[in-house]
Amino acid sequence: MLSNHRPIAGRIAALALAFMMLIASDALALTQYSTLEFGSRGSEVLKLQKALIVLGYDPSGTDGKFGRGTESAVILYQTAKGLTADGKAGTTTLNAIYTDAESASSTTSTTSTSTTSTTTRVSTNPNTLEYGDSGDKVTTLQTALVKLGYNTNGIDGNFGAGTRKAVIAFQKANGLTADGLAGTTTQNLITTKASTADSSATSSSDSSNASNSSSSSSSSNASGFTRTLRKGYSGSDVSSVQTQLTTLGYYSSTIDGVYGAGTMSAVSAFQKKNSLSVDGLVGSKTYARIFASSAVANSSSGSGSSSSDSSSSSDSSSSSSTYTSLSYGANGDAVTKLQKALKALGYNVVVDGNYGALTQSAINAFQKLNGLTVDGSAGALTQEKLYSSSAVAYNSTADTNTIITDDTGKANGPSVSEVKCLYWYTEVKPTIKSGQKITIFDPATSLEWTLRLYSLGHHADSEPLTATDTAIMYKAFGYTNTWTPKPVYVQLPSGVWTLATMHNVPHLNDSIKDNNFDGHLCVHFLRTLVECAANDPDYGITHQNAIRKKWKEMKGLTIPD
Secondary structure: OHHHHOOOHHHHHHHHHHHHHHHHHOOOOOOOOOOEOOOOEOHHHHHHHHHHHHOOOOOOOOOOEOOHHHHHHHHHHHHHHOOOOOOOEOHHHHHHHHHHHHHHHHHHHHHHOOOOOOOOOOOOOOOOEOOOOEOHHHHHHHHHHHHOOOOOOOOOOEOOHHHHHHHHHHHHHOOOOOOOOEOHHHHHHHHHHHHHHHHHHHHHHHHHHHOOOOHHHHHHHHOOOOOOEOOOOEOHHHHHHHHHHHHOOOOOOOOOOEOOHHHHHHHHHHHHHOOOOOOOOEOHHHHHHHOOOOOOOOOOOOOOOOHHHHHHOOOOOHHHHHOOOEOOOOEOHHHHHHHHHHHHOOOOOOOOOEOOHHHHHHHHHHHHHOOOOOOOOEOHHHHHHHOOOOOOOOOOOOOOOOOOOOOOOEOOOOOHHHEEOOEHHHHHHHHOOOOOEEEEEEOOOOEEEEEEEEEEOOOEEEEEOOHHHHHHHHHHOOOOOOOOOEEEEEEOOOOOEEEEEEOOOOEOOOOOOOOOOOOEEEEEOEOOHHHHHHHOOOHHHHHHHHHHHHHHHHHOOOOOO
């Protein structure tokens, strides 16, 4: 847990005084230093660690050993100061750290002399909750924040980086001073909003059925975007989106504040109708468009037809309008019926009621063989053709989509002893570049496929190299699309195998157009939790926990936070 390694507030004053003594006794001018980096040891590293703690960066101990915790603390400091964030403490970085620490030490030591408390607090209000606090009050705060849709990285009673970021997000959204301190005003507002969240969701559901539109509420909601919504999220912001999509005719399920497959399908349909990038996620652009007065509604006369299907023929019959357009992310009886019809015609699909990538691929093949516009969505004309007596059955010689057998992709993979657990920023990212290929082996299914690196940031955005690779990957994931991290072994271009995690949901941009995968996916490698909490606190932490859990299963070893 991050809380196990957070700075101990009670030690800051003492460390500040000790650091001032170190500065005073140091005969060297603060100009030139030997570079300290991962693996360095000694008094200079100890001095650096104490300075970092004074500044609020946690090096995971003051032991004179430059480990991953110290490296992460240096990266965070460098990022905050606009320095090259390489985790190495050279002359420029050290001068900046020691100058800032000396200034902070003077302030902290002056403050600490006026109190006998064992804890040095940023706030003078004893009722204020802040980074480093723990207990039932923190648990209550976290519970309320989560209810409101803010991610605290767990409800554990420890006020860590995730809770601080959630508090800041709430403060920004509610016009409060965004300092990350949960004072009386912030706590009271969070509690008040949380206590009315459930009733608000219910009343908004009722009112949406009695009103066709409300431009005034739309404009106020449009300014409330705080996070990108995706499957599995919950909160009042999800309820607001569901309510508005109901008003616009895209969503017909229960307004429950939970972003499930039905919400994702409704968002995808809205994005398609409103000429947005179709990924099923509610980012800032989609959110603004949903609440805009110019949002295109899903009219009853056209709700059964996808734009691409209706453009394929100028004379769509009146019966076509009885079909509800189905696309990626949809589920239910209509999808089951669709899948049964595809399977009866020989198309490769699993009848499970979920419109995932396999169903999308089957629809692509059906549209191609039946002279329809190929877009992977089952609109009115596609369904009318599918359920007609003239539907063209699957023909492997005419279809360019890949159908895999039970043996396709089967591999032995590396032994557990061959697999390392390499850090992303220092051991993986510097050795790879966009456009290179990596091999993925899934130890759970013994399936292997190839990805091509698309872009490199906090993780590796990647794409299946071919349609066969996409098919193998979906087989490994049980023919479902999921954001849940899957532990896999990755063979880097160097030939080294390392542990990582990945999902298989296509989203946003891509560069390969014939791999049956519309978008890219993400492969996550090992990072420190301190750095990840600062730069990628939501989904990134989920992957880091999955990596650590798998490594413990494989090797019996615990990875330091």
